[in-house]
Amino acid sequence: MAALTLLEARSLTRHFGGLRAVDGVDFDLAQGEIHALIGPNGAGKTTLVGLLCGRVPVQSGSIRLAGRDITRLPAHARVRAGIAYTFQITAIYPRLTVLDNIALAVQSRGAKNLAAESLAALDRVGLAGRAAMLAGDLSYGHQRLLELGMGLALRPRLLILDEPTQGLANAEIEAFKALVRGAVPDMTVLLIEHNMDVVMDLADRITVLNFGRVLATGTPGEIRANAAVQAAYLGG
Amino acid sequence: MEGLVTSAVLALTALGLALVFGVMRVVNVAHGEFFMLGAVAAWFVTTWIPGPPAAGFIAALVLCPLLVGAVAALADTLVLKRLGYDPDATIVATIGLLYVLQQAALSLYGPEARPVEAPFTLRVQLPWFGYSGYKLAVIAAAAVVLAGVWLLLARTRIGLVMRATQIDREMARAFGINVERVYAGVFALGAGLAAVAAVLIVPIQQAHYLMGQDPLLLSFMVVIVGGLGSLRGALVAALLIGLSDGVISVFFSPTLAKILATLFVALVLVFRPQGLMGRRAA
Amino acid sequence: MNGGAAKIWALHLGVLAALLAAQLVLPAYHAGNLARIMVLAVYAMGFNIAFGYTGLLSLGHALFFGAGLYGMGMPVALAGWGAGAGLVAGIAAGGGLALAVGLLALRRAGVSFMIVTLMFAQAGYLTILYYTPYTRGEEGIVIDRAARVLMGLDLSQDATRYCAALALFAAALLVNLALVRSPFGRVMVAMRENEERSRMLGYDPFRVKLAALVLSGLYAGASGAAYGLLFGYVGAGFASIQYSILPLLYVLLGGAGTVLGPFLGAALMFYLIDLSSGVTTAHLLVVGAALLVLVLFAPKGILGTLRDRGLKWLP
Numbered sequence: 001m002a003a004l005t006l007l008e009a010r011s012l013t014r015h016f017g018g019l020r021a022v023d024g025v026d027f028d029l030a031q032g033e034i035h036a037l038i039g040p041n042g043a044g045k046t047t048l049v050g051l052l053c054g055r056v057p058v059q060s061g062s063i064r065l066a067g068r069d070i071t072r073l074p075a076h077a078r079v080r081a082g083i084a085y086t087f088q089i090t091a092i093y094p095r096l097t098v099l100d101n102i103a104l105a106v107q108s109r110g111a112k113n114l115a116a117e118s119l120a121a122l123d124r125v126g127l128a129g130r131a132a133m134l135a136g137d138l139s140y141g142h143q144r145l146l147e148l149g150m151g152l153a154l155r156p157r158l159l160i161l162d163e164p165t166q167g168l169a170n171a172e173i174e175a176f177k178a179l180v181r182g183a184v185p186d187m188t189v190l191l192i193e194h195n196m197d198v199v200m201d202l203a204d205r206i207t208v209l210n211f212g213r214v215l216a217t218g219t220p221g222e223i224r225a226n227a228a229v230q231a232a233y234l235g236g
Numbered sequence: 237m238e239g240l241v242t243s244a245v246l247a248l249t250a251l252g253l254a255l256v257f258g259v260m261r262v263v264n265v266a267h268g269e270f271f272m273l274g275a276v277a278a279w280f281v282t283t284w285i286p287g288p289p290a291a292g293f294i295a296a297l298v299l300c301p302l303l304v305g306a307v308a309a310l311a312d313t314l315v316l317k318r319l320g321y322d323p324d325a326t327i328v329a330t331i332g333l334l335y336v337l338q339q340a341a342l343s344l345y346g347p348e349a350r351p352v353e354a355p356f357t358l359r360v361q362l363p364w365f366g367y368s369g370y371k372l373a374v375i376a377a378a379a380v381v382l383a384g385v386w387l388l389l390a391r392t393r394i395g396l397v398m399r400a401t402q403i404d405r406e407m408a409r410a411f412g413i414n415v416e417r418v419y420a421g422v423f424a425l426g427a428g429l430a431a432v433a434a435v436l437i438v439p440i441q442q443a444h445y446l447m448g449q450d451p452l453l454l455s456f457m458v459v460i461v462g463g464l465g466s467l468r469g470a471l472v473a474a475l476l477i478g479l480s481d482g483v484i485s486v487f488f489s490p491t492l493a494k495i496l497a498t499l500f501v502a503l504v505l506v507f508r509p510q511g512l513m514g515r516r517a518a
Numbered sequence: 519m520n521g522g523a524a525k526i527w528a529l530h531l532g533v534l535a536a537l538l539a540a541q542l543v544l545p546a547y548h549a550g551n552l553a554r555i556m557v558l559a560v561y562a563m564g565f566n567i568a569f570g571y572t573g574l575l576s577l578g579h580a581l582f583f584g585a586g587l588y589g590m591g592m593p594v595a596l597a598g599w600g601a602g603a604g605l606v607a608g609i610a611a612g613g614g615l616a617l618a619v620g621l622l623a624l625r626r627a628g629v630s631f632m633i634v635t636l637m638f639a640q641a642g643y644l645t646i647l648y649y650t651p652y653t654r655g656e657e658g659i660v661i662d663r664a665a666r667v668l669m670g671l672d673l674s675q676d677a678t679r680y681c682a683a684l685a686l687f688a689a690a691l692l693v694n695l696a697l698v699r700s701p702f703g704r705v706m707v708a709m710r711e712n713e714e715r716s717r718m719l720g721y722d723p724f725r726v727k728l729a730a731l732v733l734s735g736l737y738a739g740a741s742g743a744a745y746g747l748l749f750g751y752v753g754a755g756f757a758s759i760q761y762s763i764l765p766l767l768y769v770l771l772g773g774a775g776t777v778l779g780p781f782l783g784a785a786l787m788f789y790l791i792d793l794s795s796g797v798t799t800a801h802l803l804v805v806g807a808a809l810l811v812l813v814l815f816a817p818k819g820i821l822g823t824l825r826d827r828g829l830k831w832l833p
Contacts, residue, residue, distance in 0.1 A: 053718070079720035091715040092710060104708050107701045108720040114701065154719065264630050315762060318814055323629055324575055328770070328813045335806025453640070456633065462552040491648045495641050502637035505630055506622045 004031040006188050007158060011142040012051050012061035012157060021047040021213035029158065032185025036199045037192045039209035040232065045192045046088060048209065049160055053085040054078040054188075066157070071178075074080070079108070082157035086147045088192075094136025101135050102144055105153040113227055118153075125179065126147035148176070152183060159183065161191040165198055177202055210230070241371050241440070243478025244378035245433045247471055249451050251385065252429035252469040257459065259402040259422045262321060265330040266311075267430060268452025269337035273304045274431025275443040276345050279352050293355035293439075300435050301428035305335075308427030309420045315356075316423070317416055334448075341445040349447075354439035375438045381432055382471070389467075398422060434437075457501045463510050482484035522831050523699075529832075530695055533778065534688050537618035543679045551792070553680045556687035557744050557786045560770070562780030563694050564737020570774035571698060573710030574729040577762050579641030581619065582735040583756025584646065585611035586655065586742025591752035595659045596652070601668040605743045612734050612739015615642075620731040624724055636762070643757045658753030666747055679748050686744050687781075690737060697733070697775050698833050699725045706730055707775075738765075761804075767805060770812045773821030777833050781822060 008028035014022040017177075022044045035165050037045050050056035052063060054075030070078055080204045093101050103118040106168045111117040122128040127154055132136065135146060144164065148217060161180075165173050173195070180189055193199045199206060201218070206223045208215040216226050223229055240242045277300040282292035319325040354370045363385045389395035401408040401418045409415050422439055430451070441447070458477055462469030477497075522793070537556070541549050561583055568574040589611025590604035623634040648656045666673040673679050697703050708716045709726050717723055733757070746752045755761075765780070772783025787808065795801035816823060825832045 055714075055718070070695075074722075076717045076720050076722045081720060085718050087715070087718075091712060093711045095711060095716065096707070100704060103701075104704060104716070105719055107704070150719070315810060325578075325817065326814050327575070327629070327632060328766070328809055331766075332806045332809030332813065335763075335802050336810065338805060339800035339803035339807075343803075347799070419794075451724055460633065463832060486719070489648070491644055495648060496645045498637050498641040498644065502622070502634050502641070505634050505637070506625055509626060517690065 006031045006181040007052070007065055008062075008064040009052065010062050012048065012058060012063070014047055014051055014059050016054060022051060025212070025214055027207065027210075027214070029188055029190060029204075032188055033204040034180060034184055034189045034202050036192070036203035037190060037209060038194070038196075038206060039198060039215070042211040043209040045209050046162060047212075048087070049162060049190070049192060051082050052162055054071045055085070079154065079156075083154035083160065084151040084154045084158070085160045086151045086162060088162040088166075090140075090147055091152070092135045092141050092143055092147050096132065096135060097131065098133050098135050098138065098146060100121065101220045102127075102149055102153055105150040109154050115120070121149055121153035124152060126175070138184050144168060145172070145175075148179060152179070152187075156187060158188045158190060161189065163192055163194065165193065165195050173198060238254070239479035239481060239483070240375050241437075242303065242481055243475045244375045245437045245480045246451070246454055246458060247474035248378050248381060248433035248436075249430045250455040250462075250470050250474050251382065251467065252426035253455045254435075254459045254462070254467055255385075255429070256423055256426040258467065260316075260321060260348075260419050261323065261327045261400055262316065262328060262423075263323075263330070264423075264426065266333040266337060267346070267426070267455060268448030268450075269341075270304050270308060270367050270427035270448075271336050271343060271434045271451045272443075272445065272448035273307065273337060273427075274300045274434030275352075275441075275447060276341050277303050277431070278435045279345070279443045279444060282352050290355035291351040293353075293435075296352075296435050297432070301431040304431035305424035305428035312423040313416075317419070321419070338445060338448065345443075345445055347445065349442040349443045349444035352438045364445045364474040369417040374440070377436055378433070381429070385429070394421075421502040428458055453498070460505050500509050526592055526695070528701075530691060530777065532606060533781075534684070534691065537684055537687070541677065541684075549676060549680050551684040551788065552785075553748065554745075555750060555788050556683040556781070556789065557741055559781040560687055560773075561738050562765045562768040562784050563690055563777075564734040564741065565772060566769045566776075566780045567694065567697070567706075567737065568730050568734035569766070570769055570776070570779070571597040571682040571703065572727060573580055574727055574731060574767075575632055576623075576635040576731070576734075577759075577766075578619065578635030578637070578642075579734070579738055579765055580757050580759065580761035581635075581639040582616050582738035583640040583742040583745075583755075583761055584642060585615045585735075585742075586739035587746045587752050587756050588646065589739065590743035591659050591746045592653070593660060594665050594710075594747075595661055595752070597715070598665075598717060601747050603690070604665075605668070605747065608647035608743025609736055609739040609800040613736040616732045616735020617728070620701055621733075624727050624731070636759075639757070639759070639762055643754065643759075644652065644659065646757055652785045652790070653754065657756045658755075661746060661750045661752065663750070666750060668747070673748055676748060683744070686740065690740070690769070691777065691781070695833060698711055698777060702729075708822045723789055744768040763805065763809075765801070767809060767812075767830040769819070770817070771808065771819050773819030773823070773825070775823060776819070779819055779821040 005028055009025065009027040012022055012025045023046060035115060037049065038043055048055055051058050058077060062069060062179060064070065064079055064184055065083065065170055070081055073081065099118055101121065102121045106117045106121055107114055119131065122131055125148060127142065127146060127149060133169050134145065145149065165176055168176065177198065183189060203220055205218065206220055207217045208223060208229050210232050215232060216229050249271055249481060253264060255263055256264050278296040281299055282289065283298040285292040315329050316326055371449060375418050391399060394432050395417055397413055401415055405415055454477065458473040462473035540552065544552065565579050568576055576609055586608035588739035592605055593599035594601065594604040619635060619638050623631055626634055646653050663674045668682065671678045673682055679774055705721055705726055709723060713723050718743065768783035769780050770783065772781065773779030788806050791801055794804045811817065818826060821832060
């Protein structure tokens with residue numbers, strides 16, 4: 001059965017002054033896949049993802065989500081359309097309780113029974129026992145878990161994770177991988193990652209970015225075998 | 237001519253405000269009160285110094301900016317520094333400072349407006365107009381001070397230090413620049429400029445404890461229209477606003493003129509926040 | 519969670535009950551003051567919705583208070599409107615101007631936003647002065663006793679006036695409490711705490727802030743209209759910068775982002791100014807001093823600091 005295309009990006013371009021952060025990128029996401037975006041620092045990964053979720057305005061090119069043109073849609077409207085984004089540097093509300101944090105995500109998607117649904121969302125990431133704590137008092141790993149939980153609680157069609165395993169201990173990484181595997185195929189996941197083990201283990205497909213351009217796209221096996229990718233990034 | 241005098245004084249005052257915002261990123265709502273303090277101090281100095289009015293005036297011209305600058309430096313060290321120059325907190329603090337300075341002037345100086353004698357009363361008689369020599373002197377003096385400040389910023393080491401701190405506070409600190417002292421100095425300089433402007437204008441206007449309100453609003457206008465952070469823009473704007481003030485009050489009542497000016501500034505800030513010459517923040 | 523809710527409602531209803539009882543105990547002078555304080559507290563609560571909860575520091579709220587005052591005062595004094603209609607007109611004027619200002623000012627943030635609101639408020643104040651033939655400017659309009667009758671009750675009578683002020687305060691307080699405990703209240707706080715994160719949860723910052731500002735304007739309008747009706751005087755001074763600074767001061771003192779904070783701050787500050795004006799004409803010095811002390815040493819205000827130090831449940 002051919003996979004449906006959830007997201008289609010064509011000729012995406014974004015300059016900052018003289019720097020071509022994203023330079024004519026074509027990018028497709030299949031429904032229900034886990035897609036990893038890798039590349040050296042400065043390759044344009046965070047900018048590309050910013051273009052997709054609306055944090056960075058598109059200068060030229062187009063983005064279609066399930067056939068609908070969202071290129072000019074502001075960021076908050078794209079969230080409503082089904083794209084969720086977790087930040088590279090953890091962005092939760094440290095002065096609010098863990099429960100309030102997740103409730104904000106849950107109520108955004110219009111849930112009816114807020115209290116119950118919020119606890120359920122916390123349960124999904126294993127934080128239900130810490131609901132009354134202030135989010136700022138959580139350990140780093142738990143904060144990142146909370147942020148992931150907020151993303152999941154939005155029940156998006158596309159969940160974009162920006163370097164989610166950075167700074168996590170091995171056990172926490174395993175828990176994270178399990179959560180991501182559990183999210184698909186209801187959701188589609190796009191993650192930026194530097195941890196190659198995680199990438200090779202989780203991803204259905206990988207796109208390699210370099211100097212704002214797509215270097216290669218393919219399955220983990222294909223990417224591993226690709227000479228150009230090896231030279232540019234994997235240090236082969 | 238009136239317009240030029242207004243422009244000259246406005247340029248000095250607004251420059252003070254612009255410097256403080258440019259280097260410290262602080263909006264000093266009490267700036268008008270430093271202006272007022274300069275005028276009130278001038279009254280005290282000229283009243284106490286015996287002899288011809290010129291003597292008292294020269295003394296005031298030298299002493300008052302120093303005095304007001306000292307008050308400003310004190311305020312910066314005691315208050316603004318402790319707040320870490322946080323934008324919200326400093327605005328609230330300068331509002332508090334405004335009330336304190338204004339009401340202190342009310343207590344110590346009283347509610348009346350009092351005149352200060354001009355240092356000399358010359359009339360320069362030209363074929364078509366006679367000009368008050370003093371007003372010409374004001375314009376000249378303002379120009380000299382402005383040139384002096386420009387020299388200071390562009391050519392001296394102190395100016396270099398100020399500009400470095402403006403561009404990147406942390407880098408400046410890393411280079412060993414005592415940022416706190418620079419800030420106190422800039423704040424004092426800003427207040428001092430306002431005080432100089434006040435001393436110059438006080439023989440023409442009178443000294444009154446509420447006289448800081450108009451200069452504050454006008455300085456805001458100049459700084460915003462000229463572009464927050466652009467000193468050149470501030471000068472151009474001061475010239476424009478000072479000159480047009482005279483023209484506008486021929487056609488409109490002063491209140492209506494003020495209403496239009498205030499709305500103009502608000503709309504400039506909403507729709508063209510970089511003003512005339514400022515650069516738009518990326 | 520419900521044990522907490524009971525405590526909260528008990529506290530707030532208790533405060534209202536105490537205020538109700540107070541009028542039986544207090545001498546007329548203080549009862550009159552308390553009535554004024556309650557009306558001003560409504561204004562401060564409105565300011566708090568924008569500033570304390572949503573993080574919008576406006577320096578132009580006097581525009582909305584003045585709108586309430588004149589929105590009620592002009593129809594009532596000049597066109598013979600009834601007090602009830604005047605009240606509604608005042609509230610609508612406050613909310614309407616807040617909407618207009620918000621649509622423009624919210625295109626900017628931080629310092630620029632503050633200056634834009636300040637400028638609009640100044641323009642409003644000057645407009646009142648400009649139209650002195652109609653508004654009587656600084657001198658003000660005295661509202662006839664005959665006009666200050668709401669639903670058959672004479673608002674100029676001490677007891678009636680106090681109860682009316684209390685009724686308005688109670689309504690404002692309870693609405694405020696419900697708001698901050700509602701999902702939207704949570705969104706307002708989220709916007710203040712981390713706007714970017716809130717945007718990426720699907721909340722439109724512009725809409726949320728505009729709603730908060732309009733609510734704030736409705737409160738200010740209600741307070742202004744009530745002030746004019748209850749105390750019989752409408753004057754330009756109430757639309758001046760001072761009346762933009764006062765709610766900020768009340769909120770900072772009582773505790774920004776708390777429901778009872780504005781009332782506490784209003785009461786304390788009112789008496790502080792009242793007492794010091796007996797001592798010197800430069801009594802606004804205490805305003806300046808209070809602002810400096812608060813911003814330096816106690817930015818969270820009384821209730822804010824209490825909440826931090828242990829009373830976590832205080833809304």
